Amino acid sequence: MSRLDELSIEEASRRLASREISSRELTEACLARIEVTEPKVGSFLEVTAQLARQQADDADRRLAATGTRTSDTTALTGIPIALKDIFLTKDVRTTCASRILENFIPTFDATVVARLRRAGAVLLGKLNMDEFAMGSSCENSAMQLTRNPWKLDRVPGGSSGGSATCVAAHQALGSFGTDTGGSIRLPAAFCGVAGIKPTYGRVSRYGVIAFASSLDQVGPMASTTRGAALLLQTVAGKDPLDSTSIDAPVPDYAGAIGTAPTVKGLRIGIPREYFVEGLDADVEAAVRAAIGKLQDLGATIVEVTLPHTEYAVATYYIVATAEASSNLGRYDGVRYGRRRGEEQGLRDMYGESREQGFGAEVKRRIMLGTYVLSAGYYDAYYSKAMRVRTLIRRDFEQAFERCDVIATPTAPATAFEIGSRTDDPLKMYLSDILTISVNLAGLPGMSIPCGLDSAGLPIGLQLIGKPLDELTLLRTAAAYEDSCHWHRVSAELKP
Amino acid sequence: MPLDENEIRRVAVLARLHLGEDEVARLTGDLGRILGFVGKLAELDTSDIEPTSHVVAMSTPYREDEVTTGGDPDSAITNAPRRDGHYFVVPRIIE
Amino acid sequence: MSAARSYYQEGGFETVIGLEVHCQLATASKLFCGCSAAFGAGANEHTCPVCLAMPGVLPVLNRCAVDYAIRAALATDSTINTNSRWARKNYFYPDLPKAYQITQYEQPYCEHGRVTFDLDGTEHTVRLTRIHMEEDAGKSVHDAHASWSLVDLNRAGVPLLEIVSEPELRSGAEASAYMRKMRSLVRYLGISDGNMNEGSMRCDANVSLRKRGATTLGTRAEIKNLNSFRSIERAIAYEIERQAEILLGGGAIVQETRLWDADRGVTRSMRSKEEAHDYRYFPEPDLLPLVIDDAWIERARSELPELPDARRGRFVTSYGLSGYDSGVLTASKELADWFEAAVAAHDNPKALANWITSEVLRIANESGAEGETDFSQLPFAPEHLAALVRLIDDGTISGKIAKTVFSKMVESGDDPAAIVAREGLVQVTDEGAITAIVDSVVAANTAKVAEYKSGKDKLFGFFVGQVMKESQGKANPASVNRLLKERLDG
Ligand SMILES: [Mg+2]
């Protein structure tokens, strides 16, 4: 029998339900794994071992009552997971990997957290990330460095780097991250796990620290598509506390995927703009092989075009930084968070608290966002970007007239070396070139492992769906998984 | 788009960021290059294009006018760096 | 008198005033969260993560605030935009927890309205540029410590309407009269208590001068946070003179925000130039567009109460009152309601209107705060006034005695009939008793009687006075007149 911490969520859920294992055993296995691996990968900002044990015992009690009238278990009852430190957790320190929130203890749970607690999931702790989710490598954390479990000199991808790492290193069975421009899919690809960014509005953003409000979306990561599906269906759905959350029924994704998902008759669109120069040869080969596999399984491949792709990064960095500059105004040292310089008066308190509380990338984006909204520049930048965003959305609408799902590489290359892009923000921004359009259009997107490059690093296949059609993505991904072994290949976690 | 250090200082005042001189210099370079890059949007004619501010095609939902929260000033100030009773305390505001 | 003032009064300048009225909506909860919007509570008692701007929180719109906003639009003949948008106005201030205010900017829900008001018997109309909804900020307390300010966020997120007029007002008096009309309107509509002491209603005045006949606007100064009718008039009057003096001295007006210092009676500059605001407005991503469809508007229209202008017209036609009296009585909903309650108790609208516009209003003005008429503080009810007028109408007391009864009613709050009975103020109509008094007065003033008979008609009033005095004012005046005449001329 394999190690408990290596179980997929669906397998662990089955064994918990049949009482073959207990949540406490599973949780202890994860905590032990964290103890061993954490010095190498550094995924966690905080391990909530005591809370986890308590929740595991609660889950075991609930599971023991299965079949009785007081039964209230779900597929996630007793499953140990971890959360990006962007989700507010009542009484558990939440920092967003920023000095400015280093001592912040929320007084309430994010809706996602509340739903997970209600479902009986076990919270192992809070995960490292790029500060305020601003980054593509997890190197912008003010707290610590997180390393890619596949090769410790590589980045795990960002911003949800800890979320991908903890799954890849089998520290937790699943995790949640957020994705504003690729922050779930990119680290999922770099770390060889499944990650899904649902349709904008599918999952509540209430209690999720905002980076760019019109782009941010919550999503799960797991070693398998079915595991990710179980996590997603637990948290998705209308939340009265989030005005942008969509009031649409949430399918039983895992049930709908079933045991024998098929892609027969599915039209898969291949956008030519995503297979151009700069794409790593190993990545291209693996992604084309995956598409070939889907074709073998009965899908039809069609060429589509997304002509405004080349403008997506520019559009994104205007929209996202503008919204961020406003969202981050509340970190002013008045009601919570780090305060500095109060002895010199109010003006200096603001300036010093923010100067010392924010890291370089966050400041860069606040400055850029403030600039593009400021008098005289709004039309040239912000207003322009909102219009180009319309063109990018239209590209997808037109493409989806010809296909049901779009397949692309998740990233142009595999995980890069730590420190190799930190000097050049623009080069770092281009890491997201294949994921950003999906956020601008508000569509669901997913990354699943589809191979290893010559250095032994994971390669991600990105699937993009129509609005609210996460199910087609999950089905396609599951059908692919059932035909290959990539999701079962684990990082050896050697230096 | 010409971006000089004074412009960076103007923006830093708006953003309430005290920047050291080295940071001003670095940001002038960084933002200059980023703005140069995003300036490519000017290539596109968007005069007839409606802006997208939300991707969700709905109108905003409502809550009913009921008092459902409040009454817990202790928790309001629990994370405050400085407080007096249930007030937040800041350096004196001079208007 | 300064040169500026005389030049101004000679008509050299024309004043151009636009008002931005902020009116707090009387909802139970805040605009975007479920905290109480009530005034008066311990510091931060009415706060939650949303209005404290904790990380990760999001706004959800209060439906009732939109209902109220629609009423305001309908009452001002405005155009309601089916689609409007929320925007963020970004600036840092300790009482603004998110560092932005959620407001409406490019697409407000309401535009192109108008409001008419009366000033010294003349009707004025002011066009409204727009009305929009927004949230209020919190409050800072500056005087508790030498070097610290205290911040209370109970007000943060309370719903406001901002009502922006065209620059069509020409004096402080017009501005104040317009503001009174706005306050009357929101109270009629039941959407705000219009209470200026508590800041439920306040305004910013944009004031500029231009040479009479000029068509372009001069540079304006914005006077912030005027919170009484008196301060509106005084601040604008001061500002007009200040600007006139600068312009006459060949200077230029600086576009700036100014603050009214009521203690010193001056406006002073609020922010220096380097602080020039750049609010970086952009669409609020956390709120979707506000859609107000025709069905909603029609429902609101059908629920509109009678508004002051209509009520005034009705008072003229159904009660036969003058336009002026009707205007006075309908200026506030409380007063009009008070009047109609009195009429319901005794059907003599004209007499009741006279009593109210003279005596009752005087008492109400004395008991209310500055510039306020407060009917809740009156020691007697409309039914009491009705009873008093009934006592006059049925001859129980004279009009003169009624004044005495009224002042006792003000003092004690007692029913007028009880006062009359207690004080023995019932009018003497017994002609025998009056004849006896007439006889004794005539007997005691033989010399005056002779003068009267020799043609000094004016003395008649003297005899009336003497008889009334003898009767302690209780004699029926008509009987006194008749009986005296018979006795003296007979
Ligand atoms: Mg305003």
Ligand SMILES: [Zn+2]
């Ligand atoms: Zn609140």
